[in-house]
Amino acid sequence: MKTFKRFFALVWLLAAHTALVAQTGPNAQNTAKRDLVSFEEFEARLAKAGKNAQILDARLPEEYAQNHLEGATSFSVANEADFSKAIARLDKSKPTFIYSIANGRSGKLAKDLRDNGFKDVTELPGGLSKWIGLGKPVVSTVGPGLSLGDYQASLKSDKLVLVDFGSRYCGSCKRLAPIVDSIKHEQASSVKVINIEAYENKALTKELGVTALPTLILYRGNQVVWKKSGVTPKGEIERVLAEANL
Structure with missing residues (x-):
């Protein structure tokens, strides 16, 4: 009986260790990345949302002024007080789309919005870099540049x-x-x-x-x-x- 109890305890400890690794090891990063949809899925969701979409540009205002997605709002918030005021102007029930250069600033904003009750939040995978690199349209104040x-x-x-x-x-x-x-x-x-x-x-x-x-x-x-x-x-x-x- 003692041997069985020791065996059971060992199995339990191994299971607990496996669960801890899943939460804190490399797989934890994979779990965090599950919120990122494919580029094609982002486009499909954005098209489906239509005029109901809330599109937020997480970059600096000067970056937004140069190039941004049509219908996007500049949403670079410097401090917590300003952030609270800014999200109060948004509709938590509407589908919300976020982008930055890649997924650094947009990832943080997406998490902050979800923590504040926004249920339908979608990041642009690869950010504006990928959007422009694939030739997708943007509202721009700069020319095409070098031929x-x-x-x-x-x-x-x-x-x-x-x-x-x-x-x-x-x-x-x-x-x-x-x-x-x-x-x-x-x-x-x-x-x-x-x-x-x-x-x-x-x-x-x-x-x-x-x-x-x-x-x-x-x-x-x-x-x-x-x-x-x-x-x-x-x-x-x-x-x-x-x-x-x-």
Whole structure:
């Protein structure tokens, strides 16, 4: 009987440990991500909601002024008191759609709204970066920027050409910028670096399929030899450049 009790206790402890890991380990992140629907589902829900949709732009007002989804409202709230006043003007019963550059600020806003009783909250997966990169329409006060022809002309060089697509408002882009800048100076003899402000070059980002910021594209003789999104470590970029120079 004692052996059975010890066995039962061991099984119970293992079950409790498994449940704890599920709540605090890698799977917890997966659970948190379940609120993100597919891009196609976002579009379908937005179309179905029609004029009943509440679309909130979680970026800064100046970002909103440059490019935003049609029907969106600028919703960058600095403090808790202002946030309470801002959500009081919204209708909790209406479907609410949120976006930012990617899903950083929009993710926080979505959580805050749900915590305050909003039941139907949908984030734009990939954010405005993906929306613009896929050529979806936006209300804009900036022009299309560089044409594809002008861009291709800028790639002409006897060196490798590293293009950094980013935004001055993007946190990940800011973390990558000093890495790219150091490579620009350290490898000036063999690498040409070009910086592109994505939201001022919407047509180009669509043409090149840049759907996330930051994105690095490496060219050799006008041909793409490497492309990667996100904050890429300096060592990885240096390795790619060394291999491309062989």
